Amino acid sequence: MKRRFLFGWLIVFMMSWTMTQANVFAMENGMSTGSEKRPTYIIDAKYDDATSKITGHYHVKIPVGEQKLQELYFHLYPNAFSNWKWGSASKPKKPGYLHVRNVKVDGSTARYHTKETLLKVSLPAYIQTGKTVQVEMDYELKLPQGGMRLNRFGDTAFLAQWYPMLAVKDQEGWHTDPYTSTGDPFYSRISDFKITFDIPKGYRLITSANDSSDSFSSKVTLQQSKVRDFAAVITKDYEPVRGKAGDVEVNLWYLKGMEDVAQELHHHAITAMKFFSKHFGDYPYKEVDVVLGETGYGIAGMEYPGLVTSLDKIPTRKGERPAVNVVAHELAHQWWYGVVGNNQVKEPWLDEGLTTFSEFLYMHEQMGEDEQKLLAKVAERTDQIHKEKGITSVESLYQYSDPVYGWMVYTRPAAMMWKLMEHLGKEKVLEILSTYYDRFRFRIATTQDFIHVASEVAGTDLKPFFHRWLYFQTDHKK
Numbered sequence: 001m002k003r004r005f006l007f008g009w010l011i012v013f014m015m016s017w018t019m020t021q022a023n024v025f026a027m028e029n030g031m032s033t034g035s036e037k038r039p040t041y042i043i044d045a046k047y048d049d050a051t052s053k054i055t056g057h058y059h060v061k062i063p064v065g066e067q068k069l070q071e072l073y074f075h076l077y078p079n080a081f082s083n084w085k086w087g088s089a090s091k092p093k094k095p096g097y098l099h100v101r102n103v104k105v106d107g108s109t110a111r112y113h114t115k116e117t118l119l120k121v122s123l124p125a126y127i128q129t130g131k132t133v134q135v136e137m138d139y140e141l142k143l144p145q146g147g148m149r150l151n152r153f154g155d156t157a158f159l160a161q162w163y164p165m166l167a168v169k170d171q172e173g174w175h176t177d178p179y180t181s182t183g184d185p186f187y188s189r190i191s192d193f194k195i196t197f198d199i200p201k202g203y204r205l206i207t208s209a210n211d212s213s214d215s216f217s218s219k220v221t222l223q224q225s226k227v228r229d230f231a232a233v234i235t236k237d238y239e240p241v242r243g244k245a246g247d248v249e250v251n252l253w254y255l256k257g258m259e260d261v262a263q264e265l266h267h268h269a270i271t272a273m274k275f276f277s278k279h280f281g282d283y284p285y286k287e288v289d290v291v292l293g294e295t296g297y298g299i300a301g302m303e304y305p306g307l308v309t310s311l312d313k314i315p316t317r318k319g320e321r322p323a324v325n326v327v328a329h330e331l332a333h334q335w336w337y338g339v340v341g342n343n344q345v346k347e348p349w350l351d352e353g354l355t356t357f358s359e360f361l362y363m364h365e366q367m368g369e370d371e372q373k374l375l376a377k378v379a380e381r382t383d384q385i386h387k388e389k390g391i392t393s394v395e396s397l398y399q400y401s402d403p404v405y406g407w408m409v410y411t412r413p414a415a416m417m418w419k420l421m422e423h424l425g426k427e428k429v430l431e432i433l434s435t436y437y438d439r440f441r442f443r444i445a446t447t448q449d450f451i452h453v454a455s456e457v458a459g460t461d462l463k464p465f466f467h468r469w470l471y472f473q474t475d476h477k478k
């Protein structure tokens, strides 16, 4: 995600920047033993625009690893919008929810329990390790109006974290962390999806799958493999600008009134996809969609596999300008969060910091921007925050208040990578990033994994460097 500018003083310093081993855990989560064993979601979704509801049947096949499971957990994130707890400014105008019923395991009625944004499904004793368990249920999703990410606005339904999302179980156990409005409180495994959408006449679909050709059918089945999540936009409002970055289709979707920036942002979407592919490694899917427009309070843009959102324009000291940096930022997340996963609740810096650095690199090389002034301020400002609050750059989402989150999780790690580039040279830093990308493709990486890869590629122990920047340590005991 990228935060909007929330505070005036940030504008002064930050110029154009919107505030906005066991290398991995045993194959991501202890539930699966091979890279090809991943959950498959099969979802029927019927959209009714009169009631802003999606109803249908949900089915997920889950490979059970070598660890005996007694239960499964699913996140029902839309329930955060039924009783909003995160302040009136971000409160949706109309609430939303995700209700489930008729939960079955391998065809038999199962015991289940829902509490706010969490669903626990008990598993019968016969479930064997190494097998696949099938969970199904009926569901009803009500879209909030004015919700963060999940949102109904005009004739557009924005479906983000909109289905029961299987929680991750790793060596630390189940990750059932509750929703929060700070950052992106999501952590998910690479999965396969097959989704049949039934949409009213006149609507089209923009999704995480390759959907260009099917966009106007009323009933369409879309499939995507090896993605962490599946986002969809059902809309009558959006128009596309289409193009290609190599073999990858790059579509930019805009609303009426955004015509003045659509071409320029589409050009940068293509250039950014080429830039990141060249430096970090191939983008593994056939298509990416950039959807401009409102995605919720405090959010300038948001990343999903194969689909990102961005504002069309961002505020500057002199007025506004096209949101090139937000588009670049969200597209960089396809590499850092999308393909290389991390626990975004526990270590949000890992995807946000690398993504912000990628964004700065793009803005520096393609737009001629000079971030030196900003970056020079960052160490000083964040040292001061650390001194006052004792907080570091490697904390869980729940530890950060809003401006502190931006400084510690986005800018300080970006400044750290910039400093590393001054020490090692640009080529070495890009080699660190491409090696990290290659090694953790479709997996989950941790801070320690990143430091390990960086030290290996650099041929020198970078622990003291990273620990100083990330943990504010003067030695490297941690």
Ligand SMILES: [Zn+2]
Pocket (backbone or CB within 6 Å): 001, 002, 329, 333, 351, 352, 355
């Ligand atoms: Zn981000």
